[in-house]
Amino acid sequence: MVATRYETAFKLYPYEAVERSGVVRHPVVIVGGGPVGLALALDLGQRGTPALVLDDHDGAGLGSKAICFAKRTLDIATRLGAGAPMVEKGVVWNVGKVFHGAGKLFEFNLLPETGHRNPAFINLQQPYFEKYLVDAIRKAQDQGAPIEIRGRNRVTSMTRHDGYVTLNVETPDGPYTLEADWLIACDGARSVTRDMMGLSFDGRVFEDNFLIADVKMKADFPTERWFWFEPPFEGAGQSALLHKQPDDIWRIDFQLGWDIDRERELDPARIRTRVDAMLSSQTGTIPKYELEWTSIYTFQCRRMETFRHGNVFFAGDSAHQVSPFGARGANSGVQDAENLAWKLDLVLKGRAGDELLDSYATEREYAADENILNSSRATDFMTPKSEVSQIFRNAVLDMAARAPFARPLVNSGRLSVPCTYDDFPLFGEDALIGPHASRPGASCPDAPVGDGFLLDHLTGGFTLLALGDTTPKAFSVEGVVVRTVHLAEVSKDLAARYLGDADRAIYLIRPDQHVVARWPEFDADAVKAALSRAIGKGAA
């Protein structure tokens, strides 16, 4: 039996009987078909490396999960061929209002920087994100990508051997056994893989409860994000949030505090009273709406001590968990997947050594710490933990209404941006006096190129990006080929983001679109040394 733990929104990978003649060894097995496992499988498969995904359900789980996908995630999805439908379906918003009690503190307009293919972020329910990834996987499979997803395949036990892992898998037709050279646990915050290995998951529990109400309303209501500190509505708690998702759904959050009666708070009549008060507070009228989904959650910030245990890797929520403020859960998980995919692909093809995989752990542990720091700070602002922090918090809010200086201190979540791997060992020299945003370690900012965008050119393996009047040559190091992209015509935005005051530049860029090193001129020896370093072989 494979027990159903939750309802699915979409059936994406129905159960199919598995051939049981003998124990099959797979190069890569991914446990968990959420956003992280699917992105990883797609990335590996497109590179020609086989990936088998095992999921104990047959589709995307229903309910309130991730709803905000940031630009870096959309850029990754675009590279994987799944970005366009996400942006088309998603809701883009720019205007936000911050309230304190009954009064409005300030209003902001994000006015996103132009010249990027993707918006700063979209609101989109997680099941859609998963569906579009699976659609892209089906397309890749049709083109021969060696990806397989097995629905209703639940891993029940694992045994680690020297160089491989044996998994016992339960299915509706009974159990079977398979082996994996590499196992990637993308099985969420309650990771069964982590438990089976007896690994700890430590951190901080925040003493707070949040009530989620997703409401469906067709009313003509502005597409804005509204956030209240100390909302004036009856029983609304410490803070409240309203923002829009596709399909006329609005996500509403109420921060209820620690000592609550869960059953009472989930009473639909009680929820409706709060929602009525919130919706009518600005417009004076209560639009017609239905409660689509309600739940109460608590949250934690924690991470595993290390994300690599030999040939077992942890990615996404199984490795690190953050509070939802700033949308750093699914977004950072997809970045984990992208970081691991090209490294695992090179190692499986024998073009890089095992030590390259250690950098997955060090780089993504650093990213997780940055996300936990940001999400903890937001939480501390929203839930002051002492009288004096409450006084300071309210002083910030008071001053924010009067003077611009206090507004950057108001923190209801800092939106997920990719981390920059400053001074990490795989990154090389910064020999160009260039813009800070595109320094070695940073993920490449997008920019217009011809009728399209720069990131469209940075796909596949390593890229040597040559800008302006310069003459790069194609080359490789120990079988790792570097593709050259020469853009003699440099648009204004591209120059601002990559050249600064220089009139030409050479960038070496990783398969995950992070800058390895940059130079004012092409120097074959310098580029070769940087590439060698980028694949974990040290300076050549």
Next chain:
Amino acid sequence: MSLKQDPNIPDPDGFYQELLAAHDGLSKAESDALNARLILTLANHIGDCEVLRDALKAVK
């Protein structure tokens, strides 16, 4: 010099965290005293009576 009312702290979230960390483990009375010492120290650093007067006006 006039009183700066626009954002002037490069890493606001980091500053705010350090400010509150300075109060960790203190009683309310100790926190109030720390705040008073902090205001006096910052006022001395500013030194300009006109700016200080403007600041007092801005927060009343």
